[in-house]
Amino acid sequence: MKLNKFFMLGLAGLAFAACSNEDEVGNDLSQNSKTITVKIETGGYTTRASGDEAWTDGTNNNQSPITVNTVTLYLLDKDGAIVDTKILENKSSDTFHGVSGTVTKIAAVANCQPTASGTWANVVAETFDVADYQTAENAPVYAEAVDITYKNTDTQEGYPMYEATLQLATKMSRIELSGNLQCTNLAESAYKTLTLEYVGINGANTKFTLKGIGSEPHPVTSNLTGFPDLTPDTGTPTAFYDAAATPAPVLNDKNTPVALGTSYGYSVCGMPELLLRFNSEPVDDVKEGYIIYDPAYLKITGFKTADGNVVAMESGKIYQITDLEFTEEDITTLEKDKICITATVRVAPWDIVAVEPSYGE
Incomplete structure (x- = not known):
């Protein structure tokens, strides 16, 4: 039987269309669905997920690491x-099948819940x-967006x-204070005794973003209220200060x-003052030129190394001050903005940075 050539052309067209449709399905599968394997690294932080060894700088090896679950x-x-x-729950890597083909990057957040x-x-x-x-353990962490990389021609699912x-x-x-306190010229000019009342951070940002932008600082500058300012609704956040150990x-x-009796630590975004508040008792014969402050304050407004080099505060580091020494001349009031004392620190990744303070009047 002789077939009409137009009929044959029609069959050929249908066959071509069928092949084209099959190709489209195949292309659509590769373009619109992917399998992605994601691995999390923690930059030296110990995580329960990864089981990495806790970081240390050789001397500060007891610090609790950031925990990521x-x-x-x-x-x-x-x-x-x-x-x-x-x-990712309690694991540092996983593979996800059937991911949309429009996905080209991946980012991550842990220890906080963005809305x-x-x-x-x-x-x-x-x-x-x-x-x-x-x-220190619950510090929020994030990973900036990275491109996904084509692995090979093999496929899964x-x-x-x-x-x-x-x-x-x-x-x-993070700023941490521990060890001992010592006023190396106490009672020579002004103060007979200094009794520690509070340790805290003053002028700290109360808000932050994952990218490290701080905002809405809370300074206490008036001796009428003092630090911490306990005024309802407007007072110093309770997380920003601790009463001295009893x-x-x-x-x-x-x-x-004199031993501090405990360790004080504050996670911050930006550089606030580390502020120590004392009840003070003057000597019987205060030397001329000295003013007695009660309460009296020691303001740590900067850091330096043991060699005296200025330490710029960086994110992802713990700045540790131990065995704090100061003089009567470093004692000041909230209402003054004078001399700044630099504390000595150590820095390592969270890095621990042992620092020495710079004091402010």
């Missing part, structure tokens, strides 16, 4: 819009309360394989260091 992954398109989120949506830029711009993150490695880091810093350390001999 749950990581939220943000799957992003090329413009940074959030396509999907995934959870922002839409884009990754919105997430890293969201503000959090500094007071909610005052233990029928999807092409991609991978990404994310580096978690914190943009907060019994409160009493400095009454210039040659005798």
Whole structure:
């Protein structure tokens, strides 16, 4: 039987269309669905997920590390819009199948719960309360968006394989004070005794973003209220200060260091003052030119190394001050803005930086 040539052309056209449709399905599968393997690195932080060894700088090896249990992954398109989120629970890597082909980048957040949506830029711009993150272990960490990388031609579950490695880091810093206190010229000119009442941070930012931008600082500058300012609703956040251990350390001999009795630590965004408040008792014969402050304050407004070099405060580091020494001349009031004393620190990754303070009047 002779077939009409137009009929044959029609069959050929249908066959071509069928092949084209099959190709489209194949192309659509590779373009719109992916398998992505994500690995989390923690930049020296010990995490329960990774099981890495705790970091140390050789001398400060007892510091509690940042703990990361749950990581939220943000799957992003090329413009940074959030396509999907995934959870890593108690693990440092995982593989996700059937991921949208529009995903080209991945970012991550842990130890905080952003509510922002839409884009990754919105997430890293969201503000959090500094007071909610005052233990070293719960510091919020995040990983900036990285491109996913095509792994090879192998597939799993029928999807092409991609991978990404994310580096978690914190943009907060931490100031810690421990050891002994000593006023090396006590009672020579002005003060007979100094009794520690509070240790805290003054002028600290109360808000921060994951990118490390601090805002809404809370300074206490009036001796009428004093630090901490306990005024309801407007007072110093309770997370920003601690009362001295009981019994409160009493400095009454210039040659005798007095134990603080505990360690004081504050996570910060930016550089506040580390402020020590004392109840003071004057000597019987105060030397001319000296003013007795009660309460009296020691303001640590900067850091230096043991060699005297200035230490610039950086995110992701712990600045440790131990065995703090100062003089009567360093004692000041809240209402003054005079001499600044620099404390000595050590720095390492969270890095510990042992510092010595710079004091301010």
